[in-house]
Amino acid sequence: MNIESQDLYTQIILSMAALVGLTSFLMLGQGRLLRLIFVFAIQGLLLTLTTAVAAYSLGNHHLYISAVLTLALKVIFIPWMLRREVLKTNMHRDVETLANQTAVMLGGASLMVFSYYVLHPIVQTTSPVMLNALAVSLSVMLLGMLLMISHKQAIAHVVGFMSIENGLFFAAIVATKGMPMVVELGIAFDVLVAAVLFGIFFFHIRSSIDSLDVDLMNKLNEVDK
Amino acid sequence: MIPAYVLLLITLAGIVFFGLSGHKADMGKINVWFNGVSLITTIWLAINVFNHGTILSADKAFLVDSFNVYLIVLTAFIGLTTSIFSAPYMAHEKELGKLTANRLKLYYSMYQGFMLAMYLVLTTNNMGVMWVAMEGATLATVLLVSLYRTPESIEAAWKYFILCGVGIAQALFGTILLYYAAVQIGDGENALLWSELFQHANQLNPEVLEIAFVFLLVGYGTKIGLVPLHNWLPDAHSEGPTPMSAVLSGLLLNDALYAVVRNKMLVDGATHSSMAGYLMMGFGLLSFLVGALFLHRQKDIKRLFSYSSIEHMGLMTFAFGVGGPLATFAALLHMTVHSLTKSAIFVTVGHAAQVAGTQRMDKIRGLIKTQPKIGWGLLIGTISIAGFPPFGVFTSEFLVLLATMHSYPWLTLPLLLGIGIAFAGLFRHIQPMVYGERPEGQNPVKANLWPVMIHLGLVLWLGLAIPGFLAHWFSQATVLIAGSSPL
Numbered sequence: 268m269n270i271e272s273q274d275l276y277t278q279i280i281l282s283m284a285a286l287v288g289l290t291s292f293l294m295l296g297q298g299r300l301l302r303l304i305f306v307f308a309i310q311g312l313l314l315t316l317t318t319a320v321a322a323y324s325l326g327n328h329h330l331y332i333s334a335v336l337t338l339a340l341k342v343i344f345i346p347w348m349l350r351r352e353v354l355k356t357n358m359h360r361d362v363e364t365l366a367n368q369t370a371v372m373l374g375g376a377s378l379m380v381f382s383y384y385v386l387h388p389i390v391q392t393t394s395p396v397m398l399n400a401l402a403v404s405l406s407v408m409l410l411g412m413l414l415m416i417s418h419k420q421a422i423a424h425v426v427g428f429m430s431i432e433n434g435l436f437f438a439a440i441v442a443t444k445g446m447p448m449v450v451e452l453g454i455a456f457d458v459l460v461a462a463v464l465f466g467i468f469f470f471h472i473r474s475s476i477d478s479l480d481v482d483l484m485n486k487l488n489e490v491d492k
Numbered sequence: 493m494i495p496a497y498v499l500l501l502i503t504l505a506g507i508v509f510f511g512l513s514g515h516k517a518d519m520g521k522i523n524v525w526f527n528g529v530s531l532i533t534t535i536w537l538a539i540n541v542f543n544h545g546t547i548l549s550a551d552k553a554f555l556v557d558s559f560n561v562y563l564i565v566l567t568a569f570i571g572l573t574t575s576i577f578s579a580p581y582m583a584h585e586k587e588l589g590k591l592t593a594n595r596l597k598l599y600y601s602m603y604q605g606f607m608l609a610m611y612l613v614l615t616t617n618n619m620g621v622m623w624v625a626m627e628g629a630t631l632a633t634v635l636l637v638s639l640y641r642t643p644e645s646i647e648a649a650w651k652y653f654i655l656c657g658v659g660i661a662q663a664l665f666g667t668i669l670l671y672y673a674a675v676q677i678g679d680g681e682n683a684l685l686w687s688e689l690f691q692h693a694n695q696l697n698p699e700v701l702e703i704a705f706v707f708l709l710v711g712y713g714t715k716i717g718l719v720p721l722h723n724w725l726p727d728a729h730s731e732g733p734t735p736m737s738a739v740l741s742g743l744l745l746n747d748a749l750y751a752v753v754r755n756k757m758l759v760d761g762a763t764h765s766s767m768a769g770y771l772m773m774g775f776g777l778l779s780f781l782v783g784a785l786f787l788h789r790q791k792d793i794k795r796l797f798s799y800s801s802i803e804h805m806g807l808m809t810f811a812f813g814v815g816g817p818l819a820t821f822a823a824l825l826h827m828t829v830h831s832l833t834k835s836a837i838f839v840t841v842g843h844a845a846q847v848a849g850t851q852r853m854d855k856i857r858g859l860i861k862t863q864p865k866i867g868w869g870l871l872i873g874t875i876s877i878a879g880f881p882p883f884g885v886f887t888s889e890f891l892v893l894l895a896t897m898h899s900y901p902w903l904t905l906p907l908l909l910g911i912g913i914a915f916a917g918l919f920r921h922i923q924p925m926v927y928g929e930r931p932e933g934q935n936p937v938k939a940n941l942w943p944v945m946i947h948l949g950l951v952l953w954l955g956l957a958i959p960g961f962l963a964h965w966f967s968q969a970t971v972l973i974a975g976s977s978p979l
Binding site: 385386388389391392401404405408411412415421424428431432434435438439442443444446447448449450453454456457460461464465467468471472475476481484485486487489 | 618620621623624625627628631634635638641642643644646647648649650651653654657658661662664665668669671672675676681683684697699700702703726727730731786789
């Protein structure tokens with residue numbers, strides 16, 4: 268597959284897929300919370316652009332609504348909320364030392380290969396472009412999980428959580444030209460409510476353990492103490 | 493279709509009412525009324541389906557057939573009985589100073605929110621909306637798990653939120669793949685409708701659907717509490733208020749399993765292989781055995797029964813995986829009797845914990861001497877859930893064993909072993925709690941045990957003789973899922 272032989276829309280989508288994947292890796296290795304949130308906002312912006320391009324080239328008007336929703340939620344509201352939380356708790360001065368950073372990055376790379384491997388059977392029925400798009404979305408999801416495993420701060424967990432949503436959204440836009448409108452509105456509503464609930468939780472966690480380090484929450488387990 | 497709309501509107505009105513109303517003393521009673529009207533509406537819906545068969549709304553957004561209609565009635569019934577229990581229980585918790593009036597308002601509003609999400613999962617015909625409603629159920633209950641605001645409850649709620657959120661994201665990826673397979677054969681807006689997908693299931697791309705099912709099973713399986721995705725379940729059940737544990741165990745787990753089975757019907761139609769069934773059997777058997785083993789080392793009474801839920805959900809998943817008319821019939825029956833028994837047990841457990849002032853099992857002693865109704869309720873509930881005859885759980889477990897012996901004889905061994913381990917695990921804890929002398933400072937509480945008696949009575953009835961119309965109903969649902977009737 269030669270990228271130059273594809274039409275312009277496909278070329279744009281493929282580049283966007285690569286960039287979205289790249290932002291996931293950038294987040295994975297990021298120890299500073301403010302930068303993490305910034306990269307997350309950029310990932311949201313890339314998604315907005317992808318949606319807008321898809322809406323324009325497919326002439327599908329409801330995708331414009333999705334683009335506006337993504338812009339409002341993933342680029343403005345959620346990053347703003349997280350940034351405010353970081354500044355309020357003075358966490359922007361700390362750099363989280365990530366344990367096994369090399370291993371985590373290598374793990375991330377293998378997750379990406381794994382995504383291609385999992386989705387390979389569908390290449391028989393579709394274009395290689397679709398395989399790339401779906402595999403990148405799956406790896407963005409898996410990298411989001413890895414981000415949550417490797418970071419300790421609750422804020423990083425929320426970024427990971429939302430970046431998993433980003434991966435799903437990318438798959439929905441590229442592979443299926445957007446879900447039916449009612450589903451997309453429902454998902455956007457769920458994301459909004461989840462974001463508000465996360466805000467409430469930051470408050471509760473801080474008042475309960477006086478920190479946002481979720482490793483300190485270890486009271487409930489099956490190990491005898 | 494009108495009753496389905498009425499049902500959704502009632503619960504929506506409930507959310508708004510409790511959200512906006514001032515602090516009233518009788519909110520618990522009003523909640524009972526809301527759920528009572530919901531139950532009447534669902535019976536109206538059930539009669540419609542009984543007389544006219546499957547109902548599909550004009551815009552195809554809602555579908556009620558013999559499979560989901562009985563779950564809808566069950567949901568409304570358990571919603572009602574739990575609300576009857578919860579009114580005095582929550583009032584007592586407020587007297588103890590564990591709650592403020594504002595949080596009580598949140599509790600009742602989100603109780604209705606959870607019921608709305610459950611009804612939407614069950615009635616919708618759109619697989620995407622089903623996902624949205626399932627996520628909505630998490631969002632509605634997550635603040636209820638942390639209602640007491642103790643460090644433990646906040647930890648449990650955070651775990652619940654993150655694990656279920658991430659887990660269910662997998663189900664959305666599965667749904668997207670399903671949609672991707674569907675748009676290749678149909679038009680966009682209708683492509684996620686279950687009725688359309690089911691009709692054209694054999695044209696769907698089998699490779700894509702196989703991958704999709706793995707994601708759907710892992711995603712909804714997190715909500716069912718399948719091992720190894722179960723970690724949130726004991727925490728959320730033990731730290732939240734007890735009425736919440738009752739509806740989570742009795743309803744949420746069932747409805748998540750319902751979502752998996754709906755998807756499995758599509759995948760089976762597309763692939764003509766037993767891949768989906770094998771996956772469910774594997775996950776189910778693992779959950780069943782791990783849940784049974786973990787029963788032994790529990791210290792908290794609500795954690796004990798959450799592991800019992802994991803064990804039973806594993807058994808149902810296994811039975812649906814085995815497929816075939818007999819196993820499917822048994823799984824449907826087991827869903828009913830498990831929901832009824834488990835919610836009854838959580839009601840008694842809630843009272844037992846209030847009597848003893850703690851959830852630690854080594855501190856709860858001599859319940860029969862302290863308050864006979866609670867002691868006997870807990871004992872009979874445990875006997876029922878452990879699968880003793882003549883209760884309904886025995887019938888359904890026996891049918892599962894029979895079906896397994898028929899299709900996979902060598903798997904009967906781990907099943908029997910698991911049932912034995914679970915029995916021992918439950919009774920070693922329950923026996924000292926109900927018998928023995930009454931310890932100092934353990935006093936009876938005001939308790940309403942009607943829900944328990946009604947639930948256990950129904951389970952007993954189902955164990956002795958399944959009424960004709962219900963058996964007919966189960967067999968219709970079995971025909972829908974498995975293709976032929978067991979009767």
